[in-house]
Amino acid sequence: MGVSFDQGPIGIAGAGRVAQALGRLLRERGEPVVAVASRTLDHARAAAAFIGNVDAVSYSSLTVRATRVLIAISDDALPLVAATLAESGMNHGAALHTCGARGPEALAVLAANGVSCASLHPLQTVASPEQGVAALPGCAFGITGEGPAADWAERIAALLGGRALRISPEKRPLYHAAAVMAGNYVVALIDAAAMLMGAAGIQEEEALAALAPLVTASCANALGLGPMRALTGPVERGDVETVSMHRDAMAAAVSPSVRELYRAAGLHALEIARRRGLSEANARRLEELLRKSVDYHV
Ligand SMILES: NC(=O)c1ccc[n+]([C@@H]2O[C@H](COP(=O)([O-])OP(=O)(O)OC[C@H]3O[C@@H](n4cnc5c(N)ncnc54)[C@H](OP(=O)(O)O)[C@@H]3O)[C@@H](O)[C@H]2O)c1
Structure with a gap:
């Protein structure tokens, strides 16, 4: 008895x-x-072994075993693996990939073979x-695409109790840049804060433990109250002297990348402070100070 496509066996491409x-x-x-x-x-x-009760196979065997393929591999390898699956005879069913920045076009070679393609980015x-x-x-889950593959992507989001975000293909890089800012760059900010703590004489383990309540409350406030109501600190208050002290102290103590991060995040915090009603005179002095802090180490 044939298996209908929408309930057909699933193969996972990638072992990461x-x-x-x-x-x-x-x-x-x-x-x-x-x-x-x-x-x-x-x-x-x-x-x-981790997934449990599934077989380990080669890419060419995968297309024999599965009519739906979920591809989770390095972004740059997507066209190559899609071509391998197409050459192995995948010419129907559905394929999803989990890359954030790209849409179904990354699987164009499979689509040309008659496979419904979409992307599903957690x-x-x-x-x-x-x-x-x-x-x-x-x-x-950021979902891009149409047809059965997109329906399958929506089903996976629902099965995992998640929210399905429909992203148009040309907006995908913007959506993924947002994901990188909220995930990877928050990690970079915490690392920079720990380095500044290190420069102040506090070891990393203790610094991370000490920063945890602050990071947790800042994230909870930003997400719960919205960034505009959540922002506190010297930029929000317009305390120019405090920012000036930071700038001078950081000059010799930390790497240029930490100083750049302080400057860039400070300038964006200033945008939020302006929205909140910071006086234009204070905003201009802070902006001048933050912009200057990039020049003196170039
Ligand atoms: N990690 C995250 O936080 C996250 C979150 C959301 C989405 N994603 C997306 O999910 C996908 C997988 O990410 P991951 O973090 O799971 O990656 P990962 O753990 O580094 O695993 C990458 C996999 O890609 C395979 N691979 C690498 N180069 C290849 C090539 N040239 N040809 C064929 N296969 C190749 C490796 O396979 P071998 O076993 O063959 O070496 C490995 O199984 C990416 O598209 C990523 O953007 C990741």
Whole structure:
């Protein structure tokens, strides 16, 4: 008996963190995940063990086993793996990829073969398969594409209790830049804060523990109250002298990248402060100071 496409067996292409986490979450929710493929059989075997009760196969065998393929590999390798799947005979069914910046066009070679293609990007950070299994349920998913593949993407978002965000293909890089700012760059800001703490004589472990309540409350306030109501601090108050002291102290104490980050985030905080009603005289003095702080180390 043939299996209808929309309920057909699922293959996972890729053996990394997202592939393993999504593979296991789908299988645990009763989806027919049958196999996982990677360039290296050992990687596929390790991923299969994590997902549980699926086979480790090569890319060319994956298309024999599955009519729906979820591709979670390095962004740059997408066209190559799509071509491998197409050459292995994938000419119907559906394919999704999990890259944030790209839409279904990254799988154009499969679409040309008759495969319905879409993208499904988890708006979440996945640092390990285990952490992904814990963090992906309930997250938002950026979905781009049409037809059966997009329907499948919506189903995965619903199965994981997540929010489906429809993104048009040309807006995808902007959507992904937002994800990078909210995820990766928050990590960069925390690292920079820990480096400044280090320059003030506080070791990293203690610094991170001390920063935790501040970071947690700032994020909760920004998300709960909105950035405009959440912003506090010298830029919001218009305390020019305080920002000037920071600038002078940082000059010799920390790397240029930390100073650049302070400057760039400070200028954006100033935009928020202006929206909140900071006097234009104070705003101009702060802007001049922040802009100057980039010049003196170039
Ligand atoms: N990690 C995150 O926080 C996160 C969040 C949302 C979306 N994503 C997206 O999910 C996808 C996977 O990310 P990840 O973090 O799970 O990556 P990862 O853990 O680094 O795994 C990458 C996988 O890509 C494969 N690969 C690398 N180069 C390849 C090539 N030239 N040809 C074929 N396969 C290749 C590797 O396979 P082998 O086993 O063959 O070496 C590995 O299984 C990416 O598109 C990423 O943008 C990641």
